[in-house]
Amino acid sequence: MxxxxxxxxxxxxxxxxxxxxxxxxxxxxxxxxxxxxxxxxxxxxxxxxxxxxxxxxxxxxxxxxxxxxxxxxxxxxxxxxxxxxxxxxxxxxxxxxxxxxxxxxxxxxxxxxxxxxxxxxxxxxxxxxxxxxxxxxxxxxxxxxxxxxxxxxxxxxxxxxxxxxxxxxxxxxxxxxxxxxxxxxxxxxxxxxxxxxxxxxxxxxxxIAHKQLTVPLIEQYYLEVKESAKLEVLSRLLDTNDIKLSLVFCNTKRKVDELKASLQSRGFSAEALHGDMRQEQRDKVMSMFRKGNIDILIATDVAARGIDVDDVEAVFNYDLPSDDEYYVHRIGRTGRAGRTGKAFTFVSGREIYKLKDIQRYTKSTIKFMKPPSINDVEEKKMANILKSLKEKIAKEQIAKYVGQIEKFVEDINADSSESESAEQNFVTSLDIAAALLGLYIEETCTQTNKVSEIDDVTEFTSDGDMVRFFINIGSENKIQPKHIIESLVASSGLPGKMVGSIDIHDRYSFVEVPKEFAAEVLKSMKNYIIKGKRINIEKSTARKKSLNPHTPNRNSYSSKRKQSYSNNKHFKKDN
Incomplete structure (x- = not known):
């Protein structure tokens, strides 16, 4: 029937x-x-x-x-x-x-x-x-x-x-x-x-006969996401997974149209497909999707029935389907013709119970995953840019630019040679390459989708009157506490002696600052460069672990050494 x-x-x-x-x-x-x-x-x-x-x-x-x-x-x-x-x-x-x-x-x-x-x-x-x-x-x-x-x-x-x-x-x-x-x-x-x-x-x-899942090559994940954060999480997943062709399912035609507009405003190539569109429009959109002229197709369940595209790499359940069988139909759009595929499902609140029902009756495993962080997105973008640069170099199409870079380096060093700080201002071609890379990233981030905090109402994690921040650099970057203090002082005007504890790990660090400086530090340190690396700073959601008083933290900057360092000639003007 x-x-x-x-x-x-x-x-x-x-x-x-x-x-x-x-x-x-x-x-x-x-x-x-x-x-x-x-x-x-x-x-x-x-x-x-x-x-x-x-x-x-x-x-x-x-x-x-x-x-x-x-x-x-x-x-x-x-x-x-x-x-x-x-x-x-x-x-x-x-x-x-x-x-x-x-x-x-x-x-x-x-x-x-x-x-x-x-x-x-x-x-x-x-x-x-x-x-x-x-x-x-x-x-x-x-x-x-x-x-x-x-x-x-x-x-x-x-x-x-x-x-x-x-x-x-x-x-x-x-x-x-x-x-x-x-x-x-x-x-x-x-x-x-x-x-x-x-x-x-x-x-x-x-x-009613219940169909079983028959797509074992699909990796299935779920993310617990508030309604207000779904757009941001979807954007981050798209940015960090190198997905070329994807399907996004919404439960209502209105949401399909709203999501299409939101993704397009962030620079994504997205189109909508639902029952209120004329057949001519639907055929045109489907033709574009099959040819790969659009990357993301957002659809309702009924409108998606005619979709038969082998190259869909991922399916996103932006809304959890009301019927288990709709879930099977949705994720079955990927992992076709022996290929692997991924399915991401957003759930919030009590929807987790529906997801458990889906998992039970489809006899499949749906793994929990955390939304990608801003740092994950930026690192992925950086990796993609460096990959493109490698390909460019391999094709040997850069010879005509080498002379211009050499002349640029000579001119800058010549202009600064008369100054007292000539040694400090000496520029190398490596500096130029890093600056161009930074400029390119800034330009592309402005033109495409700028990521924002998933939950802007998250409060600062603080101990007493101090606020704790996460920074995506650590000992692998040869970072020492003095580098973090110098950067905080230079960017925000925070007196060095007011910087709290600093915990340095292999790939990241934590630093505490007084509450009254927290907003300025977050603003001024965004995209700041420390030791040649453009950093990301975020409010820490993890509480500071209490240390055994008899076992000093080797990577923590003690208050005594901080006080000594803050009296250094570089910081006297701030005290």
């Missing part, structure tokens, strides 16, 4: 609008086969795995049958866990975005029952709860189900596995006989069949 469009279902305008806002373009298989029958008042048995869109399969008709003018409980949904109860409650609230007068309340263990009793006094019409807590309220007579129209048993097999069979019997024996009963279960054990035979009347049986 072909999946139905929600526009083909006989739903209210308010519900259609809410579904569109949720980003659903068409119903999933379980929704396509069950919504109409539930709306017709039939009892339904739905055999489908978690993550196939079951919540909307019963939630859409449940919302439609509610009489908002009545304050009585009309729908009861039983779930095995409080996480599922909360998740289902939130999804149904999204469906009610444009419907007034309908209230939903999740009730579950682990939350103070007094708070739930107070909420029940607001007369919700839909209750979503775990069997134990629902029974508790029934005993207290705080939950009155005499006017119930519909009962839903969601993940019935899980409820039985958790020992809720007696609770289910107790609840169903005390609700009205003339009601509609919906049951969803991944399996149809004998015990489940006993329940359906006892409590459902002439049920319509729906079975």
């Amino acid at each position: 072909e999946n139905l469009s929600f526009k083909d279902l006989n739903l209210s305008n308010e519900l259609q609008k809410a579904i569109a806002d949720m980003g659903f373009e068409e119903a999933t298989p379980i929704q396509s086969q069950s919504i109409t029958h539930i709306l017709d008042g039939k009892d339904v048995i739905g055999q489908a795995q978690t993550g196939t869109g079951k919540t909307c399969a019963f939630g859409i008709p449940a919302v439609e049958i509610i009489n908002p003018d009545s304050d009585l409980i009309q729908v009861l949904v039983l779930c095995p866990t409080r996480e599922l109860a909360i998740q289902s409650s939130e999804e149904l609230k999204n469906l009610l975005k444009y419907k007034d007068g309908i209230r939903i309340l999740p009730v579950y263990g682990g939350q103070p029952i007094d708070r739930q009793i107070m909420s029940l006094k607001k007369r919700p019409q839909i209750i979503i709860g775990t069997p134990g807590r629902v029974m508790d309220h029934m005993r207290r007579k705080t939950l009155k189900l005499e006017n119930l129209k519909m009962v839903v048993l969601d993940e019935a097999d899980e409820m039985l596995n958790m020992g809720f069979r007696e609770d289910i019997d107790t609840i169903l024996d005390k609700v009205p006989v003339e009601r509609q009963t919906i049951l969803f279960s991944a399996t149809m054990s004998k015990e489940i069949l006993d329940i359906t035979k006892k409590y459902l009347k002439n049920p319509f049986h729906i079975k």
Whole structure:
């Protein structure tokens, strides 16, 4: 059976609008086969795995049958866990975005029952709860189900596995006989069949086969990312992975358009593909993508069905799909024709539970990874530039520039030869090369996407009145504490004696400065050059480790030596 469009279902305008806002373009298989029958008042048995869109399969008709003018409980949904109860409650609230007068309340263990009793006094019409807590309220007579129209048993097999069979019997024996009963279960054990035979009347049986993942060559990763940081993380992943052709999936057409504009403004070659575009536009975009004329294609699930490109190197789930099978379809766009591919999925908050369901039912491993840092991006850009330079040198197309560099070096040294500090101002061709490289990086960063902090509201990590910074240079760069102090003094005007502890590691260092100088240090030291290396400085998110007082830190600059150094001739003017 072909999946139905929600526009083909006989739903209210308010519900259609809410579904569109949720980003659903068409119903999933379980929704396509069950919504109409539930709306017709039939009892339904739905055999489908978690993550196939079951919540909307019963939630859409449940919302439609509610009489908002009545304050009585009309729908009861039983779930095995409080996480599922909360998740289902939130999804149904999204469906009610444009419907007034309908209230939903999740009730579950682990939350103070007094708070739930107070909420029940607001007369919700839909209750979503775990069997134990629902029974508790029934005993207290705080939950009155005499006017119930519909009962839903969601993940019935899980409820039985958790020992809720007696609770289910107790609840169903005390609700009205003339009601509609919906049951969803991944399996149809004998015990489940006993329940359906006892409590459902002439049920319509729906079975959805669950597809398994068949793309073992795909490396799968997930990143925990706030909604506000998704664009920045996506940009960094694109910059650090040398991805030439990629697909980005969003759940809504509006987000597809917004992301396209945002990526283009950062210098990325990106185009959009979704259902609101004319066929002529879609064909043109697809042709450009197949030919490699655009690097990034941003699409909704439905619009992406016609994509059949073997060279896609990575898929990004900018939004987590609502259906496990959509996840399979999405990441299956990469790793084709025996090639390897990568899939990156962004999750936030409770979406981690959905991701676990996806991993369980696809029988695949999705590894956790941290977002690339600004330093990772800059180092990758530097590596790419140096690679291009190496290729340029190998092709021997630089001879005509050598003479100009030699003359430039001679002119600079000639101009500075009369000054008292001629020795210090002596310039080599290596200095010129480093300066040109720095200039090129500055120009390209301005023209393309400038990276920013992923979370600008992160507070400074500080000990008392000191703020700790991370710097991407260390002992491998022959860095000593005096070099860091000299740079801080020269760039920000911070008196040398006010610099706190300095911890130098192989490839990075930490330095503490007084809080009142923190903002100026962060600003003035950005892209500062120390010992010929353009550095990156960031607010440290790691707390300083306490050291054993009897074991001195060999790379820490002691306060006594700092005081001595700050009295050096280079710093007297600052004290």
